[in-house]
Amino acid sequence: MPSPLVSPVAIPTVWIEKTIVQDRPDRNEGPNRLGAALWSPQRSADGRDIYANMRAVKSGDLVLHLIDNDAITGLSTVETAADESFTGVAGSAWADRPCYRVPLRDFCQLDPPLRREWFFSDSEIAEQLRSLSAQPRSRGLFYNSKLELNQGAYLTEAPQSLIQALDLAYLRHTSKHIEGLPPTLSASEEVEEDEGQEPAERPLAQVRRAWMYAPGEKAAYWDEFYEEGVMALGWNNLGDFKDYQTIQDVRQALNRIAVNGKDQAKNARMCFDFTFTMQPGDIVYVKRGQHMIIGRGIVEGDYSYDAERKPYTHLRSVRWTNRGEWRWLEQLPQKSLTEWTNYPDALQKVEALFSPQAANSDQSPPPVISVSRREPFTIDNACEGLFLEREAVARLLETWRAKKNLIIQGAPGVGKSYVARRLAYALMGYKDPTRLRTVQFHQSYGYEDFVQGYRPTEKGFALRDGVFMTFCKRALNDPDEFYVFVIDEINRGNLSKILGELMLLIESDKRHSDWGVKLAYAEKAEERFYVPENVFILGMMNTADRSLAVVDYALRRRFSFATVTPAFGSATFRSYLLAAGVEGAVADKIIVRMSELNQAIATDTTNLGRGYCIGHSFFTPSAKGAYDEAWYNQVVNNDIVPLLEEYWFDQPELVGQWQAKLTS
Template structure:
C-alpha cells in the first residue's frame, strides 16, 4: 500500500454498532433520535417508509443513511457529528470516507415499505446484525451456525443482494467481513490483481450467494492477505485498494475518450422487453433469485462467440436444422454483449400481459454447473400482472430503447421514471470540472465564473445569443461542471415548441383505450426525483425556450420557480395535490436572438429569469489554441473573413450583435479539407446571410464571394 489509510471510521462505526444494539427493543426511541439527527444537521430526512410515516427501522438501514453513493462528504460528517452527540459515542468522528462501500439512493432501506414486507423482516435484520457482531468477537460453532441461518434468511428477501448485505456487514466489522460491492468484486475476480489459484477456490456468480459461499470467500481472501504475495493485510486494505485501483482505471478510460458530445463518455440506459413465454414456469424462480436467463444451455458460454454468425452456426449444429436463427442469435448477442448494468427490463407473458420489471445489476455470467448456465443478476422491482400499454414483439428479447413512446407508456404504467437513470453508481460518473468546460466551450474564464455565480443565485438563467455561439453545446457541460461530474441522472434536457403544453410539462389527462388517464409530465417527475435527493443539484435544461407559450406551459408553477418561492407548495390544476419546486432544481433555458419569427418574451418570464449573453469566441485563448493546432491557412483566412462579416452585421441597424455568426460552425474539426470548408460556407454561412439580407441581394453577393475567395 502506497498511502496510509485513514481508519478513523472503523472505531466509530464499531462503537455505533454496539450502541444501536441497545435500541433493539426501543426502536421508537431510536426513530426519534434519528429524526433529531437530521433536524440538527438541517438535512431533509430521506424517505424511509411509505408517506414518510416511519414506524420501524433496522440498524443496517441506519448505517446506510450516511453511506449513500451520492452524499456529500460534508453532509456525512454533519450527520455523524449529531449521531455522536445524541448516542454518546466517544470515538472520533471520521472525516474521510475513501473506499467505504456505499449503497444507491433509490434502495437505501434494507427492508420493503409497509404493505410489501413480511411481518418479521425487520426483526430478522436486527437478529443478523446481532449474531454477526457476536460471531465477529468469538468464532464459536454455535455463533457461526446462527450467522449462516440469518444471513441466508435475510439474503432471500426482496431488495437484498450480495453488494448490499456484505457492505452492511463490512461497515460493522470490517476485519471480519469482506465487502463484495461491485468495485471489490471487479478487483477480486476480474482485474487479475488477485492470483488465479486464490480465485479458483471461490464461487462468486451473479446469483445471491449463500452464507457458506460467503464464508468460503472470506477464508480464502484472508489466506491470501496473510501471505507474502501482497502488501495488503486485511479487508480494509483490500477495499481501499479496490477503490483506488478502480478510480485509476476509470480516470484512464475517461481521459482516453474524445468528447464531441456532452454525454459521449457516459453510458446511457437501455430498455428491454423479455418474453417469459418459453420460460414462464421459471419466472418465480428468476424473481426469487434475482436473476434472468434466456436458456439455450447447449450453446455453452455465450461470451466465447465472436459474432452473431458464429452463434447461428452453433444453433444449426446443435439443433440439426438449417434455420436462419436470426432472432435467437441476436437475443444471445444482446443478452451477453449489449445489455448493461443499470438497464431496465420489462417481462411480458403472451401478447397482452406484463408480469414484472427490474434493473440489470450484473454482467453476463457463465457457470456450467447451474441450471441456467448463462445468466444475469436482476434487481426485480415489481411482480404481478398488468395489461400492456404497448404491442410487444414475439422475440424472446427486444431492445425497446428506440421506441420512446413505448418506453414512456411503460414508465408511466410502473411509475419507473424515477428509476430510469439508475446506473452503477458504485463505479461512478466521469468527473467534469471547470477546466474541462473551458477547454471544450471556449468561454472566457472570467465570464464562466460570473455565469456559474449567476445560476447559483438566481436558479433560473437563459443563455441567449445568435446562432452558432454554442448555447446548446454549452448547456449540459455547464451543468456538469457545476455538479462536478457527468451525472446524467441529474440533468434533463427538453425542447419547447409551439404545441408543447402544461399537460406535457406538469400533468394532464391523456386518452387511453378505456377512457382517460392522468399522466405526470417531464418537469413534475424531474422535481419529484430531485426532492428525494435534496443534497445534490439538479439541472432542467430547456432548448428553444422562447418557442413555447411560457404562461401556458408553466401554468400556476410560474410563481414557484422563483428563487424565494422554492419549497412553497401550491395545489395543482389537475390533482388534489400540493406541489413545490425544490430548492436544488436549477433551470437553464436557451434562446436564439436571431429568430425574428418569435414575439418578445413577456415581463413575467423576464422577471423570473436572468439573461446571459453568449458571444462568439473567435478571440478566446481556447479557440486560438484550437485554430493554431489545425495549422491550416485557408481555415485562418475563413475565420478572419467571418470576423469581418460580423462587424458588418453588428453595424447594420436592422441586425446587430444578436445576429452575428458564431464559432460553433467551425468547431470539432479533426482535419481540414477543401470540401469541408466549402460545405460550411455554401450550406451554412451563405444561407444564413441570405436570410439576414433577404432584401439586399447585392450585399449577399459581395459577402458570398468574399467567403468563397477566402478558402480558394
C-alpha cells in the first residue's frame, strides 16, 4: 500500500504592529489595549489606502508588537478577521471615523523586551536585515535599507527569514526564544561539539560601534572638549542618566520638561545610547554642521555625571586621535549623537579622510603645537574669571612647581575644572592642550587602564601602556617642556589599585632614572620606569560627595592641597555678573541669598559643614545675554534646590523654606 500522505506543518503569517503606546489611554487599557486588538483608520487623511494590510489579516496569524519605536514587547494571536464596521475610539485622532478592528488573544509579554538595537546593532544580523530589505518582495517591511524604522507602516507582514533573524537576536541576548513562536519560525544556531560533551555557550557578539557627534551647536565646545579629552551631552535638568531604567523613562522625563510640546523620542534615544549603548573602544567622529568633519577619537571611559560641570553634565572620556577640517559632500545627521555602525560604506569613506596611522592605530598622539604658534598664558591670564587674588594664584603655582603634585578640592560649583585648566596653562607659560591630559577616576578604573596591562586584540592579548605611562613617555622625549596630567575625582577610585608603584614614583624627589622600577607587567627585567620631572599632576576632589572615600595619608603626604571656596563674597564677582548681562538687582540677590544659604550650610556641622557650601559657577553665564529674575529662579529651581534635597534628604520642610526664601 502506498504510504499515507503527511500534511505539511502550517506556518502562520506573522505581522509587525508598530505603534505608539505612551500617552494613549486606548492602548493602555480597555478592549483596544495593546495585545487585545489592532485598530486603525480605513484611509489616511488624504484618502490613500495605506492600511490595506488590516484586511489581509486572518484568524490564527501572529502579531509582534513593536511599541514606541523602541522594543518588541510581546506576541499575540489573531482571533478573527478585521471588523470593517468599527468606528474610531472616542478621544483619539480618528474618533468617529470608519476604522478597522482586529481582535487578538493569547498575548505573551516578552521579558525582557526585544530591544531594537539588539537586531540593528548586531553586525551579523544587521547584514541579514539589510540584505532582506533589498529584495523586491520586501518593500513593505517596518524598516528600510539604512536600518531605520519606516515612517507610518502601522502593520507590515514579516517574512519567515525576518522572524528568524529577530528570534536569533533575542536568543543571543537572553539565551531563550521569543515566547509563543512556533518551532518552524524559531532561529537555530548550530554549534560544533564533541560527542558526549555539553554544548558550549555562545558568547555575545562584541561590536565596536561608530558614532557621529556634535560638540554643541556649530561645534561650539569642540576646543574645550578636545583639551579636556571628553565628549559631553546636555539635558542637565534630567540629573544622572543612570537613574533611568529604560528608554521610556528617559522619554517621559524629557516630555515633561519639553517647552515646545514635541515628543522627545529622538532625544531620549541619544541620552540612552550615550549612557548604555556606547562602550569604551567605540569610535567617535566629530562634526560641525552637516558637511564638515572636524575630529576623530576613541571612547575610553564609561558614562559619568558631574552635576557641577557647565555647560554639559553628562560625560565620557575620549582619546582624540585627529583634529582638523575635512569636507563631507553628503549630508551628515542633524542629531547631536547618531550611531553609524550600520553604514559600512560611509565608515570606509570617513576613515579614509584620516592618515593611515590614525585610521589603523588607536595610539597616535595628538599633534604638537609648534613654538611659533604658542599662545602665551600668564598669571594675569589665569586670574581672569577665577575670582582669586593674583598673590593666591602665584602661591599655588609656586607650591605646585616644588611639590609636583597638587589637589584642588571644593564643594559643588566652585569651578574646580575651570581653575585646574587655567593653572595648568599658567604653569606651562602658554596655552597648549597637546601637553595637557585629563582622565576621571571611578570605582572600576584600574592599574591596567592607568599604567600598563594586557588588552584584547584580534589575535589574543597584547601588553599595552596605560594613559599615564603613554603621557610620561611623551614628556620624557620632550624634557624642556612642562606636561600636566589632570585627574578628576581623584578619590573616587581605588588609589592603591590604580597607582601601584606610582605611589612612590610620583614623589617630587623620586623623579629620576635612579628611582626607576620594573613594573608589574614589564616583560624584560632590565625595563625600568620612572615619572619624569617635567610631569606635573593635578587632582580634583568634590568635598560634598558622601560616597567618596577618604584620601589616605600616604597620598596626602605626596600632594599639596588647595581649597577653592564659593566666590559670592569676592569683590570682582558682582562686576563679572554685570559685565555678563545680569541685571543689577538680580546680581545683588544672588550674592545676598546664596551667601545666607552657605552660612546656614556651614553652620550645620551635624549634617553638612563648609565642605558642602554651594559654588558660584551655577550663576556664571557662559556668554553675554539678558539674565533676569526668571533666569535666576530657573537656576535655583533646577540646580540649587535638587542639591539641597540631597543635602537635607531627611528635612524636606527645610528645603521648602529655603526654596521659598531664595525665590521670593
